[in-house]
Amino acid sequence: MTSLKGEELKGYLGIDVGSVTTKVVLIDYDGSVLWNSYRRTMGQPIRALQSAFSSLKKDLGGVDIRGVGATGSGRKLADHIAGADRVKNEITAHAVSAIHLLPNVRTIVEIGGQDSKLILIRNGVVTDFSMNTVCAAGTGSFLEHQAARLGISIGELGSYALRSASPARIAGRCTVFAESDMIHKQQMGHNLEDIVAGLCDALARNYLNNLARGKDLSSPIIFQGGVAANPGIKAAFEREINKEFIIPGHYPIMGAIGAALLVRDTKDTRFKGLSVSEQRLYTSSFYCSDCPNTCGVIEINDSEKVIARWGDSCGKWANMEE
Ligand code: SF4
Known part of the structure; x- marks a missing residue:
């Protein structure tokens, strides 16, 4: 979380309420991130949003919010609580932020806690997209669960994967198969690094089979969402399709940034104020x-x-x- 104090800031708020994490950002007119919050939703989206607003108030003191955009699976909830000027689906929000960052982007790979998306862009316009909201094997929650089972933190997963000389072949078609296959590989004596690298490969293959079959993943490719924190997954994708994956600096909050970018032309905001955090x-x-x-x-x-x-x-x- 960024912390700034001092004179009153002006900015645009982007809210992305997901089932696993809630992201709130404040940007200026040019799209620079002035403040951001990334926290677990923990099944309580209202509390997560109120807590983000309290932090914003504490960190920045007075802030003049000129517009509010909401996205994510809880966007309607965010709209009703905060008073949003625009409510947009995640595909639009992610595309807007990626295009703002890299105007010639052609492919967006987004993997969050509970779902994943593929967005194809040509000449700055979304031409195709696919979403996976049913198969947990291709998401951050699955990775977290497996990291915990292997006794390592989610943050360590990538460095383990990168140390592997020979990734184990893990079946990634569904969570049940993947988990039993990993247990089998452990029992056979594969080392932890090779199993973790195999897990990353399985997630990348799962994504490519479920979302990218028959689609043209042309470069530049931006990789965003919480799972982009794992360099093992980036390496697995790059091995699978032999193309570079670019990870933006603000990869976990790109949806919220997109929502905020969409409200920069707001004239008279519907925002209810940060005091909603006290209701x-x-x-x-x-x-x-x-x-x-x-x-x-x-x-x-x-x-x-x-x-x-x-x-x-x-x-x-x-x-x-x-
Ligand atoms: S009356 Fe309206 S709200 Fe009630 S079930 Fe029918 S469509 Fe839904």
């Missing part, structure tokens, strides 16, 4: 049985009052006056 907010849900759709409706409550609802296809709950 007693919680969510609840119910199924509407007024028609066969049986929509799952989510509510955000401030103390005893419902302040927002969504999830209803017809809008009857979202538009209801309290």
